[in-house]
Amino acid sequence: MSIANYKHTVTERFMRYVQIDTQSDPASPTQPSTEKQKDLSRILVEELKVIGVSDAELDEYGYVYGTIPATSGKENVPVLCFCSHVDTAPDCSGFGVKPILHEKWNGQPIVLPDDPLVVINTNEHPYLLERIGDDIITASGTTLLGADDKAGVAIIMDLANYLIQHPEVKHGKIRILFTPDEEVGRGVNKVDMKKLGADFGYTLDGGERGHLEGENFSADAVMVTFNGISAHPGYAKGKMVNAIKAAGTFVSMLPHGEWGPEFTEGMEGFVHPVHMEGMLEKATVQFIIRDFDTAKLATHEQRLKGLVDKTVAMFPGIHAEFTIKEQYRNMKEVLDHHPRVMDYAAEAYSRADMQAKRISIRGGTDGARLSFMGLPCPNIFTGEMGIHSKQEYVSVQDMEKAVETIVHLAQIWEEKA
Numbered sequence: 001m002s003i004a005n006y007k008h009t010v011t012e013r014f015m016r017y018v019q020i021d022t023q024s025d026p027a028s029p030t031q032p033s034t035e036k037q038k039d040l041s042r043i044l045v046e047e048l049k050v051i052g053v054s055d056a057e058l059d060e061y062g063y064v065y066g067t068i069p070a071t072s073g074k075e076n077v078p079v080l081c082f083c084s085h086v087d088t089a090p091d092c093s094g095f096g097v098k099p100i101l102h103e104k105w106n107g108q109p110i111v112l113p114d115d116p117l118v119v120i121n122t123n124e125h126p127y128l129l130e131r132i133g134d135d136i137i138t139a140s141g142t143t144l145l146g147a148d149d150k151a152g153v154a155i156i157m158d159l160a161n162y163l164i165q166h167p168e169v170k171h172g173k174i175r176i177l178f179t180p181d182e183e184v185g186r187g188v189n190k191v192d193m194k195k196l197g198a199d200f201g202y203t204l205d206g207g208e209r210g211h212l213e214g215e216n217f218s219a220d221a222v223m224v225t226f227n228g229i230s231a232h233p234g235y236a237k238g239k240m241v242n243a244i245k246a247a248g249t250f251v252s253m254l255p256h257g258e259w260g261p262e263f264t265e266g267m268e269g270f271v272h273p274v275h276m277e278g279m280l281e282k283a284t285v286q287f288i289i290r291d292f293d294t295a296k297l298a299t300h301e302q303r304l305k306g307l308v309d310k311t312v313a314m315f316p317g318i319h320a321e322f323t324i325k326e327q328y329r330n331m332k333e334v335l336d337h338h339p340r341v342m343d344y345a346a347e348a349y350s351r352a353d354m355q356a357k358r359i360s361i362r363g364g365t366d367g368a369r370l371s372f373m374g375l376p377c378p379n380i381f382t383g384e385m386g387i388h389s390k391q392e393y394v395s396v397q398d399m400e401k402a403v404e405t406i407v408h409l410a411q412i413w414e415e416k417a
Contacts, residue, residue, distance in 0.1 A: 017040060018145055026184040031181070037087050038058065047157065048066045066160070068159075080174050081202070082202055082406060084153045090184065102138065103135050105128075147392055147393070154399065155399055162407060171411055172417065174410060193374060216361040217364060218291055225284045226250070227282055230280050243279070246315045251285060329372055331378065337376075341376045346358070348409035351412075352405045383398025
């Protein structure tokens, strides 16, 4: 049976999954950051078992593991992993999502019924021009949709459903991994790589149909701390050193018109202050530093440190601390050593009647970190668009095309083994 004649389950699954609140919490120290993420994960385990993935399990950290058994007689087929995350972004409410299916969308602006001020149109979302005639799913106007990344989850579930139903399709062993907390940067912190046991991986967490992402930002976090000296304000002359004023002066030195994310695009990196707080004795400014060239992170950090030193010189008595924490690195540094991972994906796109467009992500994915944990792992499209917002949407036909693509991909790895 050709997958072209397969009755997909991806839409029905997606419409159910997005109604489960799985928002992660960056302020929480636990793993997962919110227990409610497991509400969906438990459902996924049960559905995988119904499909025929008999070893599906949920661990204490919120990871779902499962195996689609090999149908190939070959013994040397690499084990593939397909991965998506269950959590939704803290940026916009994920509670009470009401998905709406706009069948055979005609290209007119989509006015969301629960807040008519939220309108999805082709001016702000030009990719929609390519999806006229598709079935478009949106939320109702008061929440995000959750296509990031429940579209990926539903795609992988539909893949499992198809392959288990069609053992005549030859493929090697496939491992399924659903992660929590991707949106707060902790998506693979507790993955058991030995248990996962995969050789190569693909995240399903990309956007436009045909996009194939094998490069992402390298990322550091920087914390700048200014330590001042407290004194009674009535008798502070010559004694008080105000950390708040030092921090404010430092932030005012950041250049306007360059360097920040609001001024950069394409392959340009940036330095971005994301949080600031303080009192007289201590004030902190947190930054994220991003660049596709990992070596340039140090250049950005040295420049930033220069502004800190300049600030300290302006405020005698201030002591500053400058700490750097590595977050993730450009997956290209790993994937360049395994070219077939991208090449086989591009061939799968071709078999699904698309030309792969290899693009760079101005962000990061679970795959970037997995790549440096020994699992080369680029990112495949799902159709999720307008993410982290009330204008989020996804095309049913994009999700189905992604299922078709990864079916071809599993076959290609088997054929070339």
